[in-house]
Amino acid sequence: MTPRPTTALRRLGQWLMPLLALGGAMPLAAQTWPTRPVTLVVGTPAGGAVDVYARTLGEQLARQTGGTFVVENRAGANGNLSAEQVRKAAPDGHTLWISTQAMFTINPSAYPALPWKQSDFKPIAKGVESPLVLVVHPSVPVDRLADLGPWLKAHADKAAYASFSPGTPSHFLGFQFSERLKVPMVHIPYKGSAPQITDLLGGQVPLGFTQLQSALPHVQSGKVKALAVTSAQRSRFLPQVPTLAELGHGDLNTTVWFGLMAPAGTPPAVTDAIMAAAVKAQADAGYKGKLEAQGFDVPAESGAAFEKTIATETARWAQVVKATGFKAND
Numbered sequence: 001m002t003p004r005p006t007t008a009l010r011r012l013g014q015w016l017m018p019l020l021a022l023g024g025a026m027p028l029a030a031q032t033w034p035t036r037p038v039t040l041v042v043g044t045p046a047g048g049a050v051d052v053y054a055r056t057l058g059e060q061l062a063r064q065t066g067g068t069f070v071v072e073n074r075a076g077a078n079g080n081l082s083a084e085q086v087r088k089a090a091p092d093g094h095t096l097w098i099s100t101q102a103m104f105t106i107n108p109s110a111y112p113a114l115p116w117k118q119s120d121f122k123p124i125a126k127g128v129e130s131p132l133v134l135v136v137h138p139s140v141p142v143d144r145l146a147d148l149g150p151w152l153k154a155h156a157d158k159a160a161y162a163s164f165s166p167g168t169p170s171h172f173l174g175f176q177f178s179e180r181l182k183v184p185m186v187h188i189p190y191k192g193s194a195p196q197i198t199d200l201l202g203g204q205v206p207l208g209f210t211q212l213q214s215a216l217p218h219v220q221s222g223k224v225k226a227l228a229v230t231s232a233q234r235s236r237f238l239p240q241v242p243t244l245a246e247l248g249h250g251d252l253n254t255t256v257w258f259g260l261m262a263p264a265g266t267p268p269a270v271t272d273a274i275m276a277a278a279v280k281a282q283a284d285a286g287y288k289g290k291l292e293a294q295g296f297d298v299p300a301e302s303g304a305a306f307e308k309t310i311a312t313e314t315a316r317w318a319q320v321v322k323a324t325g326f327k328a329n330d
Contacts, residue, residue: 033093033273034067041072041086042098043079048164048192049213052294053128053258054098060287061277071098075191078165078328079103080114087120091265093274097121101256102168105313109321110167110328121261122271123310125278125302128291129257131231132170132209133216133238134177135224140206145227145247148207149181160186162200162208164193167328169254170209172320173230176252177209200224211256212237213295230254237295257299259306275302 040058044050051073058069074082082097089095099121108114134145142148152159161178163171166189178185190196193211200208201223209230216237219226226241232253234243244252260278262271279302281287288298301309 043082093270128296
């Protein structure tokens with residue numbers, strides 16, 4: 001015959017049961033994400049600034065979570081192919097999109113028949129941001145922005161600018177600057193910041209607004225000259241280079257960002273786990289140091305704050321796209 005528990009034992013059991021239940025639930029919560037390899041889909045070729053961020057983020061998240069993170073480059077259509085891949089993926093947090101400012105806030109206005117909507121994605125975190133840099137090849141004999149317009153007018157056959165992709169701030173800033181200088185410039189678009197900076201270094205195109213991360217080592221070595229940065233304040237990475245605002249063009253200020261997106265419909269518990277991991281990553285000194293060494297700033301912006309930034313920038317670039325009449329072809 002089994003002995004009956006004493007009153008004291010019964011009370012102890014009643015006290016311990018909630019704690020045991022809580023303790024049993026904690027591993028399940030911790031295992032909400034990831035439960036299998038996570039693919040970070042990048043809409044640009046390998047080797048560019050977006051790719052550098054994605055791989056650094058993947059390594060950090062792997063360390064934090066113990067999971068496996070794989071970067072997949074799906075370049076084409078200014079990021080739209082990558083967006084479609086993630087949109088169609090199972091919304092379980094194991095296929096995420098590394099988007100850019102241009103892809104997410106400009107493409108909706110630039111593409112007449114865009115196959116995806118902003119509402120197809122849940123913004124997780126703005127991962128990194130930085131200004132663009134207006135650089136010229138050393139063969140252009142100017143060291144100040146004020147001298148660029150006169151030189152271009154005197155050398156109309158060389159009046160061209162490179163962008164890292166059509167329909168991006170790199171493209172539209174060049175267009176707006178061409179109008180401001182009253183010098184018609186030919187737009188030479190590239191498929192990413194890596195090929196853009198390669199041709200700027202080679203002198204195939206005399207100037208362009210490029211990613212700070214791509215330009216920084218070449219500015220420091222003198223292979224290209226930096227005339228201005230597009231941030232409101234001078235970049236700590238190029239403190240000697242003036243801002244457009246200092247030079248009388250403050251309305252052209254902009255920074256570009258890369259961010260983490262999940263498919264809409266991802267369960268809130270999974271979304272929360274991804275956001276918590278991203279926020280933890282961005283607070284890690286070692287992780288921040290790696291990205292800052294590449295010329296990035298690492299903001300502390302996620303969730304609702306990130307969504308507010310997206311809404312503001314979408315409205316701004318919609319006006320620019322309309323003013324230029326730009327329509328993407330693919």
